[in-house]
Amino acid sequence: HAADTFRTDLMTITRHVLNEQSRHPESRGDLTILLSHIVLGCKFVASAVNKAGLAKLTGLAGETNVQGEEQKKLDVLSNEVFVNALVSSGRTCVLVSEEDEKATFVDPKLRGKYCVCFDPLDGSSNIDCGVSIGTIFGIYMIKNQDTVTLEEVLQPGKDMIAAGYCMYGSSCTLVLSTGNGVNGFTLDPSLGEFIMTHPDIKIPPKGKIYSVNEGNAKNWDTPTAKYVEKCKYPTDGSSPKSLRYIGSMVADVHRTLLYGGIFLYPADKKSPSGKLRVMYEVFPMSFLMEEAGGQSFTGKGRVA
Ligand code: P6P
Secondary structure, three states, X not given: OHHHHOOOOOOEHXXXXXXXXXXXXXXXXXXXXXXXXXXXXXXXXXHHHHHOOOOOOOOEEEEEOOXXXXXXXXXXXXXXXXXXXXXXXXXXXEEEEOOOOOOEEOOHHHOOOEEEEEEEEEOHHHHHHOOOEEEEEEEEEOOOHHHOOHHHHOOOHHHOOEEEEEEEOOOEEEEEEOOOOOEEEEEEOOOOEEEEXXXXXXXXXXXXXXXXXXXXXXXXXXXXXXXXXXXXXXXXXXXXXXXXXXXXXXXXXXXXXXXXXXXXXOOOOOOOOOOOOHHHHHHHHHHHHHHOXXXXXXXXXXXX
């Protein structure tokens, strides 16, 4: 029956965000407008990633980013799209992007009250082989948008007010939290809309998967090495855990959120402060993990 194939009461991401906004009667809808512009950026990147191979968007753009990584054309394109979308939303005053050496302070005429920290295309070294990649973002409120300084951007992760990621893979999935749980949406390309497919995501309490780059094992400190050893050779009679490591944080975290287990990128002799970037990888993913009932730790305790 036609009725079976066409759901007529779609929970789109826009409708969900508006529902969330209605929980805050004092809200002027600024976050709703900001998120709608982030969603636009994700739709654009999803389209570009899907065409990358055909449109010769893979390969190096010849520039390097602040981490000295070769920038692929998709990196540059994605960054430009998100910067333009965020600035034109009129709801941001400062942007921190993994692809830009300096923070972007928005023209005072277009300023809003939010700071967005984002990695427009995380895991981009995987573009050429078709492995899932993603956009990661975290949102803070800035006390005084007109006199915002870089110091104000460096807020603790616990002050983040919203976070999310968009994974560009076999399907395009956007996972979002505005502080009231975590929800997942899948892009319906025929509609150009993100439809809720994963309501109220909660990480399974027990997981059988550990996710780490074992290639760094010789650089690990003893506690890390002992923990991973226990995953492989449990001493309590339980069966060994399975290792799954994609090397694209969005994909590894998404699998962990849905299937349970642990994802870790421990500090080691090669990267004494760890490799993952705090502002636009660690804090946003920690926000989501905790909102989904999980936990997030640095080597010295819970992520602040
Ligand atoms: P490695 C991608 O460059 C990234 O920042 C994350 O997406 C990913 O989890 C990590 O680096 C992979 O690092 O050293 O295991 O290749």
